[in-house]
Amino acid sequence: MSDVALIKSLLLTLPLAFLTWRALPAGWPVLARLAGGLVGGWAIAAAVTLLVPSGLMAYLVSFAIVGSIYAVIALGLNVQWGYTGLFNIGIAAFFSIGAFTTALVTTTMPTGVMAGFTQQAFGLGAPFLVGVLVAGVAAGLLALLVGGPTLRLREDYLAIATIGIAEVVRLIFQNERWLANGPQPLRGIPQPLNCLVRDAGCEWLPAPVMALFAPLAPRDYTFVYLVIAALFVILTFLVLERAIRSPWGRVLRAVREEEDAAAMSGKDVARIKLQAFTVGAVIMGIGGALYAHYMVSIDYSHFDPLYATFLIWVMLMLGGSGNNRGAILGAFVIWGVWTGTAFFVDMLRPALAAISPDLPARGPYLRLMFIAIVLLLILLFRPKGLIGEEKFVSRLSGGREQPQA
Amino acid sequence: MASTASRRTQAHVVPQGGESALLRVQGLSKDFGGLRAVNACSFSVRTGSITGLIGPNGAGKSTLFALVSGFIRPDEGRIHLDGHDITGLAPHQVFRRGLCRTFQIPREHASLTVLENLMLVPPDQLGERFWNPLLRPGAVRRQERAIREKALEVLDFLTLAHLRDEYAGTLSGGQKKLLELARTLMADPRIVLLDEPAAGVNPSLMARIREKIVQLNRESGITFLLIEHDIPLVMGLCDPVIVMNQGTKLAEGPPSLVRSDPRVLEAYLGGQHGAADD
Numbered sequence: 001m002s003d004v005a006l007i008k009s010l011l012l013t014l015p016l017a018f019l020t021w022r023a024l025p026a027g028w029p030v031l032a033r034l035a036g037g038l039v040g041g042w043a044i045a046a047a048v049t050l051l052v053p054s055g056l057m058a059y060l061v062s063f064a065i066v067g068s069i070y071a072v073i074a075l076g077l078n079v080q081w082g083y084t085g086l087f088n089i090g091i092a093a094f095f096s097i098g099a100f101t102t103a104l105v106t107t108t109m110p111t112g113v114m115a116g117f118t119q120q121a122f123g124l125g126a127p128f129l130v131g132v133l134v135a136g137v138a139a140g141l142l143a144l145l146v147g148g149p150t151l152r153l154r155e156d157y158l159a160i161a162t163i164g165i166a167e168v169v170r171l172i173f174q175n176e177r178w179l180a181n182g183p184q185p186l187r188g189i190p191q192p193l194n195c196l197v198r199d200a201g202c203e204w205l206p207a208p209v210m211a212l213f214a215p216l217a218p219r220d221y222t223f224v225y226l227v228i229a230a231l232f233v234i235l236t237f238l239v240l241e242r243a244i245r246s247p248w249g250r251v252l253r254a255v256r257e258e259e260d261a262a263a264m265s266g267k268d269v270a271r272i273k274l275q276a277f278t279v280g281a282v283i284m285g286i287g288g289a290l291y292a293h294y295m296v297s298i299d300y301s302h303f304d305p306l307y308a309t310f311l312i313w314v315m316l317m318l319g320g321s322g323n324n325r326g327a328i329l330g331a332f333v334i335w336g337v338w339t340g341t342a343f344f345v346d347m348l349r350p351a352l353a354a355i356s357p358d359l360p361a362r363g364p365y366l367r368l369m370f371i372a373i374v375l376l377l378i379l380l381f382r383p384k385g386l387i388g389e390e391k392f393v394s395r396l397s398g399g400r401e402q403p404q405a
Numbered sequence: 406m407a408s409t410a411s412r413r414t415q416a417h418v419v420p421q422g423g424e425s426a427l428l429r430v431q432g433l434s435k436d437f438g439g440l441r442a443v444n445a446c447s448f449s450v451r452t453g454s455i456t457g458l459i460g461p462n463g464a465g466k467s468t469l470f471a472l473v474s475g476f477i478r479p480d481e482g483r484i485h486l487d488g489h490d491i492t493g494l495a496p497h498q499v500f501r502r503g504l505c506r507t508f509q510i511p512r513e514h515a516s517l518t519v520l521e522n523l524m525l526v527p528p529d530q531l532g533e534r535f536w537n538p539l540l541r542p543g544a545v546r547r548q549e550r551a552i553r554e555k556a557l558e559v560l561d562f563l564t565l566a567h568l569r570d571e572y573a574g575t576l577s578g579g580q581k582k583l584l585e586l587a588r589t590l591m592a593d594p595r596i597v598l599l600d601e602p603a604a605g606v607n608p609s610l611m612a613r614i615r616e617k618i619v620q621l622n623r624e625s626g627i628t629f630l631l632i633e634h635d636i637p638l639v640m641g642l643c644d645p646v647i648v649m650n651q652g653t654k655l656a657e658g659p660p661s662l663v664r665s666d667p668r669v670l671e672a673y674l675g676g677q678h679g680a681a682d683d
Binding site: 239242243245246247248250251253254257258260261262263264265266267268269275279389391392393394 | 474475476495496497500501505506508512513514515516517518521522524525526528530531532533534535537538539542545549570572588591592
């Protein structure tokens with residue numbers, strides 16, 4: 001195994017080890033399960049790195065990064081819709097607020113020649129984690145602003161408000177040049193830990209550790225970012241699983257099922273809805289931040305309702321609303337279907353050209369049709385998604401005799 | 406635990422006057438558009454009583470429940486619970502002062518299990534705060550165990566224990582009525598408002614619900630105010646009985662008196678019943 005393959009496989013181990021650990025039976029002793037996860041994860045990572053050609057590998061890694069980012073956002077939507085029944089059809093607002101916030105917080109104000117091309121309200125040059133945190137806070141504040149007045153009303157008002165706010169946010173980022181470079185892309189969003197793949201190395205890392213990463217070339221950065229993105233998925237998943245399986249999640253589901261009865265059980269329904277809406281929005285904002293740092297350069301057009309709202313809904317519907325594993329699974333499957341249709345439409349080009357010469361140019365619209373068909377098939381044949389909500393969600397009560405569904 | 410001997414409820418009859426009112430409604434009015442659903446309605450519910458609330462369809466009984474429990478705000482009038490003004494409080498605030506209600510059409514949390522439906526209810530659960538299950542799992546788990554024990558006891562008491570792991574939505578109509586009652590018990594209420602506990606319930610289940618109401622009233626000192634159309638049930642169970650008509654109180658008194666009140670017969674029984682048939 002070459003040095004490059006070794007370090008790549010080590011990087012891939014983290015997400016794969018988590019998956020292997022989850023796949024091993026929960027009844028195993030903690031240490032055995034942990035060790036099994038690590039060894040199994042590394043074995044898979046090594047096999048994949050050695051067997052998959054490097055071109056395809058690079059594609060798969062960037063696929064997995066975008067899948068992970070979508071998984072984070074789908075987890076956020078799952079808190080709002082899956083568990084609490086809040087119909088947010090303006091995910092794009094929270095997604096883009098998160099992305100632009102971290103962009104402004106982590107970039108520095110342009111100087112010299114660049115100052116002529118880039119305008120931005122501020123540029124703090126803060127570290128990545130600060131950017132992600134502030135992005136989450138910004139999305140959460142927007143949620144409080146939108147949810148405060150609308151969540152007390154009937155549920156359709158939230159839908160109307162969110163779809164409106166998503167358009168408003170997008171138009172602001174499109175038109176207000178002073179804020180985040182308006183219609184032009186905001187460039188130079190820093191890549192966290194990219195010193196690992198640069199010749200200069202990270203000065204804060206001890207030399208022997210840095211030596212391990214030496215074989216990586218700058219184009220291998222995606223492997224590093226995949227680890228970061230996967231960490232966020234894992235962290236979000238674990239935090240939400242704990243919260244959902246506790247009384248907090250029980251209250252959310254109770255509000256989703258029957259608001260009046262929850263109120264008569266002493267629950268402050270408006271406050272609970274606002275809380276769930278905000279928690280979901282914070283997660284979406286964090287997903288937006290992850291997106292910005294991956295893309296390096298973002299503009300308003302990245303957050304159109306198709307990519308930033310509709311696809312995420314399809315992901316949650318397919319995976320299983322009310323199930324965090326389902327949200328993650330749906331994100332990867334639908335992102336696979338969506339990118340797959342691009343290849344498919346390419347293959348159809350000759351056939352389309354044979355029907356009419358203008359058709360191939362309109363091929364991309366076929367992708368929308370395919371994804372709509374997927375949505376219809378889900379609703380017809382698996383209305384609860386691939387893995388729907390479990391019967392026994394609450395876990396903290398400690399009753400071991402509770403059947404595991 | 407259950408004492409089947411307590412069929413007669415005359416034991417609660419305390420002479421009128423002098424006793425404390427747990428719930429007092431004064432001059433309550435509510436308009437829906439041009440329709441006055443509740444019209445300057447005043448009455449009191451005595452501490453420790455099982456008070457019946459009857460009246461023809463559209464008399465405003467369910468609206469009155471919605472007003473008292475905070476689901477809708479009155480246009481006029483005050484509501485006092487144990488001397489404290491609760492007018493205009495939200496349902497969860499009314500709940501915290503010890504008032505619980507059930508719904509005419511059961512409103513169970515359908516895709517939660519029966520046990521979860523009950524475990525939801527107790528107030529001040531640590532685990533309802535987002536961070537506590539993460540930061541203080543031990544404390545949350547201890548509290549959950551206690552709540553679970555209590556929920557199992559309530560299920561046992563109401564003979565629903567065998568259904569605890571079923572989705573609440575799959576229960577029969579009568580079982581859902583029992584579940585509604587069970588939920589109120591999880592809150593240790595002082596007063597429970599029951600909206601038609603007998604509607605759609607088969608006779609044997611009804612006998613059980615009735616027996617449990619009496620037992621809770623006697624042993625736990627819970628005050629009940631119940632809307633019911635089943636006149637024999639109300640006459641046997643409740644004292645006093647309040648009769649509502651056209652949004653306001655028409656009559657009030659022990660069942661025997663109410664039963665023979667000509668105004669009540671006129672309004673409620675439509676006038677064609679010369680005398681109430683026993």
